Amino acid sequence: MIIRHLLLIFWATIGTCFSQSSFQVGIAKINITPKSPAFLTGYANRDKPAEGVVHDLWAKAIVVTNKKEKVIIVTTDLLGLSHQVSTEVAQKIQEKLGIERRQLMFNSSHTHSGPMIWPSLSVIANYSYEEQKIVSEYTQVLIDKLVEVISHAYAQQVPMQVAIGKTSANFAINRRALAARKNGILLADPIDHEVPVLTCKNASGEIKAVLFGYACHNTTVTGNNYLINGDYAGFAQIDIEKQIPNATAFFILGCAGDQNPEPRGTVELAQQHGNTLAKQVIHLAFSGEMKSISNDIQSDFTTINLRFKKVRAADYQKDLQSTDKFIQRRAKLMLEAYNKGWNTDHYNYPVQGIxxxxxxxxxxxxxxxxxxxxLRTKEDFPNKNIFVAGYSNEVMCYIPSERVLKEGGYEAESSMIYYGMPGPFETGIEEKIMKAIHQIVKNIN
Ligand SMILES: [Zn+2]
Incomplete structure (x- = not known):
């Protein structure tokens, strides 16, 4: 009898501890693999539809709430969402669930073996009417599915404990440094191998969600591949979900703009990198080194004005005669915008903090x-545990640092053509973004 009483007290105490420190967490996933025929995006050289599927692509949503606040993170096995897609989903979710823009974060894994999202990276595409219809329809279906998966996660909330930890991976290299070494010149090669991990456990101690991030392009599979897959991040998530059977794995891409996986070139290598990453994450999740977090949530969202270098209409007129079809298409796009009086001098750039x-x-x-x-954010805030995710909310183009802008090259200049942007950004971009980061860190403190 006494033992039974003690047991009851023990369970009651555990229950109280759990509910005091626990959040309400809802988790959902939805299959976003496109129907055939589908057009892949990420590499400009592709000239035919996808030829098969290695594994499915997913959109996943996790809702974390306490009595005062809530936050929703949505991850997608996609190259990136366009401004139109994330804005429309956010508006629908605000109407449906009363979620403010600051409370909703999107991230894309940037797989280069996923479907084209319109109108992102439209300059690399030259679709027929029928093909364009397929791409536009997929984009509309995606919007509906994102609303669905968020709503589903929102409706599924149960008490869970959230814990965090940190591990690392080692297959990212700075591709600008690698290219420079190949040409015999050594540039700086910054890399960030940190892998943050966040787990959510239900009242029975079962892991239901694993969030993890890494700063490395999902470009293990190259442009000669026509099979749909999520690259290393897709494989890592599948691996984690296989080994922790009732868990949903969420990959969040970090500041991977100049980071490539190495070695690369095949689906097998993507699987290999995925397995390496999953192994690190799973090891940490069960290591006892994960630390429960306090019951507190905050978020903020702002947009800042990033200016492009001035380009004259006459220069785009000249570009119309270029032998490069991408330069020609960008010029056409810019002249249309000029003629209609649309903004081509700046971009309203989103910065969010959670x-x-x-x-x-x-x-x-x-x-x-x-x-x-x-790297700079971590240096500026050595006492705050911050993960900087890129590819969030929308992927409009590359965001170079001042160093990269000065060095020039793909991420600073030529990629802007493929993204249909007016030209390179003006100097001062890094200070503007860092200032916004500092303000956001202060606002969510
Ligand atoms: Zn990229």
């Missing part, structure tokens, strides 16, 4: 952010 507990912060930046932003 704080989970007192112990973990995510700075979510739009676009293909180079690694300098992650």
């Amino acid at each position: 704080r989970l507990g007192r112990e973990f912060r995510i700075i979510a930046l739009g676009g293909e952010v180079v690694v300098d932003y992650s």
